[in-house]
Amino acid sequence: MKRILIIEDDTGLAKTLAMALEADGYSVVSAADGRRGLDMALEERPDLIALDMVLPSLGGLEVCRKLREAKVSAPVIMMSGQKKEEVDKVLGLELGADDYLLKPFGPREFVARVRAVLRRSRPGPVELEEVAFGDVAVNFKTRTAAKGKKPIHLTAKEFELLQFLASREGEVITRTSILNEVWGYERFPTTRTVDTFIHTLRTKVENDPARPRHLLTVPWSGYKFER
Numbered sequence: 001m002k003r004i005l006i007i008e009d010d011t012g013l014a015k016t017l018a019m020a021l022e023a024d025g026y027s028v029v030s031a032a033d034g035r036r037g038l039d040m041a042l043e044e045r046p047d048l049i050a051l052d053m054v055l056p057s058l059g060g061l062e063v064c065r066k067l068r069e070a071k072v073s074a075p076v077i078m079m080s081g082q083k084k085e086e087v088d089k090v091l092g093l094e095l096g097a098d099d100y101l102l103k104p105f106g107p108r109e110f111v112a113r114v115r116a117v118l119r120r121s122r123p124g125p126v127e128l129e130e131v132a133f134g135d136v137a138v139n140f141k142t143r144t145a146a147k148g149k150k151p152i153h154l155t156a157k158e159f160e161l162l163q164f165l166a167s168r169e170g171e172v173i174t175r176t177s178i179l180n181e182v183w184g185y186e187r188f189p190t191t192r193t194v195d196t197f198i199h200t201l202r203t204k205v206e207n208d209p210a211r212p213r214h215l216l217t218v219p220w221s222g223y224k225f226e227r
Helices: 011-023 034-044 060-069 085-094 107-121 156-166 175-183 191-205
Strands: 003-007 027-031 048-052 076-080 099-102 130-133 136-139 144-147 215-218 222-225
Touching: 003 011, 003 034, 011 027, 011 107, 027 034, 034 048, 034 060, 048 060, 048 107, 060 076, 076 107, 099 107, 107 175, 130 156, 136 156, 144 191, 156 175, 156 191, 156 222, 175 191, 175 222, 191 215
Parallel strands: 003 027, 003 048, 048 076, 076 099
Antiparallel strands: 130 136, 136 144, 215 222
């Protein structure tokens, strides 16, 4: 479980953001002033820090600078309600922030941004270039696919979905994880979107889509790929 540190003196906002993160499966700790937030970041080493620009005792930019001086590598999302947002953005990113949110923003956007920053900051697996299963052969590099000797037309998103599942062969992947990795935070589809795409993909690659052998449903959990 990823741990997020929220450093925000607006306790109402901090609570709202914490509740949204916890509902999405994150662990959350909070601090209401810059000095305490800095201490918690150094002690607890969270996976991500959401940092307000204007804070009591120690400003957000100074906190960010001290974190980077202390070699804290956790990604930082700066938050600000100031009007000179472009100047603040440059300053924040130059000091080592990874992203920037201008207030007001909704909890849904915030959680999506947290997901995206965490995804960008972690080392990615070696990208799978091709896969063969049953009588299907797929080349993700050239975006070509065939079943037997007959070409299959897959959409860009279907290629991405199949590549993601095949690269984690045998692993049960939740619908939420699939949404986060394949669709990202730019759009907000529902988990039904995953079901629809899996259904369509099965009709293209499975011999019997009603009894799939490769794109398997794991009841109450999600999906997994088997050769």
